[in-house]
Amino acid sequence: MTRIKDIATAYLPAEGLQALIDTLRQHHDRVLGPRVREQAIRYETISSVADLPRGVKDEHEGGRYRLHQGEEATFFGFVVGPDSLKSIVYPPRLTLWSMKRSGHEGTIEDQDEPVGSTAILGVRPCELAALAVQDKVFLGHGFEDPHYRQRRERLFLVAVECLQPGAHCFCDSMGTGPGVNGGASWDLALTELVGDGRHGFLVRAGSDAGREMMAKLPLEQAGDGLEKARETALAAAAKSMGRTLDTDGLKKTLYDHVDHPHWEKVADRCLACANCTMVCPTCFCSNTMEETALDGSSAARTRVWDSCFNLDFTYIHGGHVRRSVKSRYRQWMTHKLASWQDQFGVIGCVGCGRCITWCPVGIDITREAAVLQGKPTKTSGRTTS
Amino acid sequence: MTIHDLEPILREHPFFNGMSDEHVRILVGCAKNIRCNEGDFFCRFGKKADEFYIIRNGKVNIEIDIPQQGSMTIQTLEDGDIVGWSWLFPPYKWNFDARALQLTRAISLDADCLRNKCELDHDLGYELMKRFSAMMMERLQATRLQLLDFYAGPAGAKG
Amino acid sequence: MIAAKERTKAAAGAADPMRPELYRVQRSRRESSDTFTLELTPPRGYKPTPFQPGQFNMLYMPGVGECAISISGDPADDGVLLHTTRVVGTVTRALNGCKAGSRVGIRGPYGAPWPVAEAEGNDVVFVAGGIGLAPLRPAIFHVLAHRRQYGRIVLLYGARTPEDILFKPMLRKWSSRLDMDVYVTVDRAEAGWRGNVGVVTNLIKRAPFDRLNTTAFICGPEIMMHYTVLEILGRGVNEKGIYVSLERNMKCATGFCGHCQMGPFFVCKDGPVFRYDKVKRWMEIREL
Ligand SMILES: Cc1cc2nc3c(=O)[nH]c(=O)nc-3n(C[C@H](O)[C@H](O)[C@H](O)COP(=O)(O)OP(=O)(O)OC[C@H]3O[C@@H](n4cnc5c(N)ncnc54)[C@H](O)[C@@H]3O)c2cc1C
Ligand code: SF4
Ligand code: SF4
Numbered sequence: 067m068t069r070i071k072d073i074a075t076a077y078l079p080a081e082g083l084q085a086l087i088d089t090l091r092q093h094h095d096r097v098l099g100p101r102v103r104e105q106a107i108r109y110e111t112i113s114s115v116a117d118l119p120r121g122v123k124d125e126h127e128g129g130r131y132r133l134h135q136g137e138e139a140t141f142f143g144f145v146v147g148p149d150s151l152k153s154i155v156y157p158p159r160l161t162l163w164s165m166k167r168s169g170h171e172g173t174i175e176d177q178d179e180p181v182g183s184t185a186i187l188g189v190r191p192c193e194l195a196a197l198a199v200q201d202k203v204f205l206g207h208g209f210e211d212p213h214y215r216q217r218r219e220r221l222f223l224v225a226v227e228c229l230q231p232g233a234h235c236f237c238d239s240m241g242t243g244p245g246v247n248g249g250a251s252w253d254l255a256l257t258e259l260v261g262d263g264r265h266g267f268l269v270r271a272g273s274d275a276g277r278e279m280m281a282k283l284p285l286e287q288a289g290d291g292l293e294k295a296r297e298t299a300l301a302a303a304a305k306s307m308g309r310t311l312d313t314d315g316l317k318k319t320l321y322d323h324v325d326h327p328h329w330e331k332v333a334d335r336c337l338a339c340a341n342c343t344m345v346c347p348t349c350f351c352s353n354t355m356e357e358t359a360l361d362g363s364s365a366a367r368t369r370v371w372d373s374c375f376n377l378d379f380t381y382i383h384g385g386h387v388r389r390s391v392k393s394r395y396r397q398w399m400t401h402k403l404a405s406w407q408d409q410f411g412v413i414g415c416v417g418c419g420r421c422i423t424w425c426p427v428g429i430d431i432t433r434e435a436a437v438l439q440g441k442p443t444k445t446s447g448r449t450t451s
Numbered sequence: 452m453t454i455h456d457l458e459p460i461l462r463e464h465p466f467f468n469g470m471s472d473e474h475v476r477i478l479v480g481c482a483k484n485i486r487c488n489e490g491d492f493f494c495r496f497g498k499k500a501d502e503f504y505i506i507r508n509g510k511v512n513i514e515i516d517i518p519q520q521g522s523m524t525i526q527t528l529e530d531g532d533i534v535g536w537s538w539l540f541p542p543y544k545w546n547f548d549a550r551a552l553q554l555t556r557a558i559s560l561d562a563d564c565l566r567n568k569c570e571l572d573h574d575l576g577y578e579l580m581k582r583f584s585a586m587m588m589e590r591l592q593a594t595r596l597q598l599l600d601f602y603a604g605p606a607g608a609k610g
Numbered sequence: 611m612i613a614a615k616e617r618t619k620a621a622a623g624a625a626d627p628m629r630p631e632l633y634r635v636q637r638s639r640r641e642s643s644d645t646f647t648l649e650l651t652p653p654r655g656y657k658p659t660p661f662q663p664g665q666f667n668m669l670y671m672p673g674v675g676e677c678a679i680s681i682s683g684d685p686a687d688d689g690v691l692l693h694t695t696r697v698v699g700t701v702t703r704a705l706n707g708c709k710a711g712s713r714v715g716i717r718g719p720y721g722a723p724w725p726v727a728e729a730e731g732n733d734v735v736f737v738a739g740g741i742g743l744a745p746l747r748p749a750i751f752h753v754l755a756h757r758r759q760y761g762r763i764v765l766l767y768g769a770r771t772p773e774d775i776l777f778k779p780m781l782r783k784w785s786s787r788l789d790m791d792v793y794v795t796v797d798r799a800e801a802g803w804r805g806n807v808g809v810v811t812n813l814i815k816r817a818p819f820d821r822l823n824t825t826a827f828i829c830g831p832e833i834m835m836h837y838t839v840l841e842i843l844g845r846g847v848n849e850k851g852i853y854v855s856l857e858r859n860m861k862c863a864t865g866f867c868g869h870c871q872m873g874p875f876f877v878c879k880d881g882p883v884f885r886y887d888k889v890k891r892w893m894e895i896r897e898l
């Protein structure tokens with residue numbers, strides 16, 4: 067075993083992956099990674115390589131998601147499941163504070179407990195991009211959300227680059243993948259390489275914490291050949307994206323087409339089920355609910371994920387602002403692709419394709435955008451994963 | 452006040468803005484000065500609509516008598532406003548009461564006289580109709596808003 | 611040693627902007643059949659952030675919920691906080707039930723104010739519809755307190771019926787001032803009413819202001835503001851001199867919940883007060 071100090075790039079043979087998990091477990095309160103649960107790949111607690119969905123492939127299409135055991139022995143030969151980092155840094159349900167009452171008097175107590183540090187293995191480039199977007203929403207936009215901050219600050223991110231993108235993926239169009247470049251800062255990045263009779267990971271450090279971690283791993287020197295192999299694989303991956311989205315002039319296209327007849331067509335199919343907003347790694351909308359003890363002695367404020375597809379979302383005394391499904395679908399897509407840019411200086415879509423896969427009727431943001439852009443569309447993407 | 456004094460008043464009135472001198476002179480031929488003391492009526496519901504009024508100064512309430520509820524004011528008219536268009540259409544009867552809220556000076560225009568002049572000079576008729584339709588549009592719009600419950604309605608929901 | 615591990619000991623985050631302070635109700639004053647004003651004082655030891663005219667707070671009723679209500683008091687008076695509210699639903703009904711001594715959770719102030727400083731040197735026209743007079747009142751207090759900085763001051767106020775007119779004693783006081791023009795109109799009235807009847811937009815035609823040097827502050831239901839703006843533009847006032855205050859569903863008031871979005875804007879933080887030319891395009895889109 068070679069120990070290589072203070073290096074930015076090295077090679078971790080596949081056999082060393084357990085050492086990485088062990089080291090993460092030593093240093094963090096919990097370690098999450100991809101795991102098959104109820105026929106989907108989810109973020110779950112992991113303790114050994116045996117927990118990882120080794121060889122599992124995922125098929126993605128509009129309204130379709132299937133897992134099957136593939137031939138290869140790769141650890142990360144799939145793409146993204148329904149989960150994203152969103153539920154880790156911004157829990158779907160969180161009690162913010164509570165109030166105890168006695169007579170007129172009352173005391174308010176914070177309810178959000180301090181959370182431990184979390185290491186996550188297998189974070190995809192589009193998820194890093196989504197995290198950077200969420201940072202702007204919760205930390206860089208006037209007020210700061212302390213609940214997000216405390217979770218966000220305690221992350222140790224081990225990213226994995228995507229060499230086999232899915233049919234629903236279009237991160238290449240969005241500039242967010244398939245390699246790890248921009249996005250939120252990460253600690254380690256892995257590229258899983260198989261070839262020349264070897265299986266292992268090119269490892270890079272993106273932070274001091276990542277460098278310290280590398281020093282503890284059974285790493286080998288990474289030759290130029292590996293770096294080349296990575297570049298070739300990433301270039302091929304970028305080419306094999308199932309979908310594309312032309313971002314040129316996108317904001318103007320959406321703003322100029324509020325009355326486009328296509329909204330009506332999509333609305334005819336849209337169930338307003340809100341699935342797309344729930345799986346989307348950047349959607350941030352929430353509702354805050356009142357929860358009361360039966361005897362009225364205490365009350366609590368709980369924040370839950372909400373969606374612009376819900377009719378009640380825009381309720382004000384006397385009526386709902388967005389009554390039609392058309393107007394709600396338009397809000398969703400226009401927010402993602404256009405108004406997000408005005409609000410946060412970035413596009414709200416990172417090209418992860420989740421909303422396409424998890425839409426029961428296969429509504430496809432890339433296709434609907436292409437229609438508005440007046441481009442010829444194909445009905446479905448290629449299946450490459 | 453003589454008829455000649457009425458001419459500049461009509462000419463400067465926004466309602467007749469842009470009308471030719473000749474037409475204004477014809478109108479003056481049908482006009483007379485009137486005043487109503489506080490509480491007096493310019494016209495009353497169901498009575499023959501044989502004139503209309505241009506308020507010079509004062510305040511006039513348009514009222515409708517609702518059985519069992521009494522009289523409801525539906526609009527207040529002021530300096531420069533026009534009272535009445537019932538004279539334009541058969542059966543030439545007033546649809547409301549117009550009551551002076553305070554001492555109000557106005558010019559009344561005789562309907563028979565005007566209708567005759569308009570028949571003889573369709574250009575004059577057109578000029579008058581244009582102005583009355585614009586005013587009726589405006590009033591209709593205001594009435595619609597009143598019906599909407601303008602101040603209580605859904606705040607954000609438009610359309 | 612890995613830094614991330616150390617951080618586990620850090621206390622949970624900084625102050626939560628979603629957490630209110632419990633204010634005490636001094637008194638609740640009836641303004642009309644469905645509208646009341648709460649006078650509130652902060653808890654001992656808590657120093658409230660001074661508010662600017664047009665800003666709002668989130669009011670919390672334990673066991674019921676929260677809603678956005680504009681501050682209706684005098685910005686120069688920091689002793690007591692005033693909120694004027696119309697009863698329309700669950701939270702506002704509960705607020706209406708408050709008596710002296712009740713506790714109401716308050717967080718804020720939030721939002722962009724009426725730009726009273728920018729209006730200096732101009733005639734100022736306030737157009738209010740219904741409860742819309744409440745969010746305008748702090749701005750009226752301000753311009754009257756700095757009377758010499760402004761040209762003519764005109765208030766045009768429309769209410770449903772004479773009984774719905776808010777702040778009657780104050781309106782009388784303002785009407786009697788020689789340096790302010792107050793016009794009130796109602797939608798319908800019994801014959802005894804000696805004031806105006808008709809929608810507030812009817813008043814704009816005759817209101818005394820200099821179209822070239824006028825700032826208009828408009829607050830009321832969106833439909834009322836829409837027609838009011840048309841009339842004011844018709845008088846020749848520039849779009850850039852017109853401000854409106856918009857209402858949307860608000861769950862957080864801090865830019866997190868997304869509910870208040872209107873096109874590129876978060877009404878809670880970019881508004882509720884907007885310069886008309888900036889929101890015109892979005893106000894014209896149905897169901898946005
Ligand atoms: C910036 C701003 C300033 C305001 N200032 C004032 C003011 O000064 N005075 C004033 O009187 N009002 C003001 N309002 C309006 C005020 O916030 C609303 O009237 C108030 O929220 C109504 O709350 P409620 O619980 O009484 O009504 P409800 O109608 O019961 O609604 C309360 C909340 O519960 C939810 N809800 C309730 N019923 C339904 C339903 N059927 N469907 C879906 N959702 C429902 C909605 O999400 C809603 O936000 C202001 C609003 C804003 C945005
Ligand atoms: S909009 Fe769809 S493709 Fe874009 S980030 Fe959200 S879920 Fe992914
Ligand atoms: S798309 Fe809808 S749910 Fe997602 S962030 Fe925008 S408004 Fe919220």
Ligand code: FES
Pocket residue numbers: 859860861862863864865866867868869870871876877878879
């Ligand atoms: S009220 Fe929540 S974002 Fe504006």
